[in-house]
Amino acid sequence: MAGNRKPYNRSLPPAWAAHGDIQEALDALETYRKKDPNKVIVRFxxxxxAPIMKTNLYQINASNRFQAVIQFVRRQLQWKAGDPLFTYINLAFAPAPDDTVANLYKSFATDGHLIVNYSTTAAWG
Structure with missing residues (x-):
């Protein structure tokens, strides 16, 4: 059955191609694809x-997902993947791992820092 399939066609549907906005759409996609070169100061x-980090201020790429912050904390604390680690923003909520650091910073920055609290046990619901 696999031999009967047509090769994947990467062209746009004719209805989309007829509008002439293709270059504008491609430019928008290219802009979205670029990573934000800015850095965000994160205070842990x-x-x-939970053990205290030796240094609690770090600069992290704004385009990173929060999952990268979680992995960073695990490396700093030499915490294994199976060890419990709970992270919170401003002692208030646990962000989703796919949130970007830039969005969290824009929404919840305090005194120019994104404050990330971490714990080995669930501290808040």
Missing amino acids: KAVGN
């Missing part, structure tokens, strides 16, 4: 019995 604060 331990909560409860």
Whole structure:
């Protein structure tokens, strides 16, 4: 059955191509694809019995997903993937791993920093 399939066609549907906005759409996609070169200052604060980092201020690429921040904290604390780690923004909520650092910073920055609290046990619901 696999031999009967037509090769994948990467061209735009004729209805889209007829509008002449193709270059504008391609430019928008290219802009979206570029990573933000800006950096965000992130302040890490331990909560409860979590070990304290030696340095608590770091600059992180704004285009990174929050998952990269979680992995960074794990590396700094030498925490294994199976060890519990809970992260919060401003002692208020746990962001989704696919949130971008830039969006979190724009919405929740305090004194020019994004404050990330971390804990080994669930601190807030």
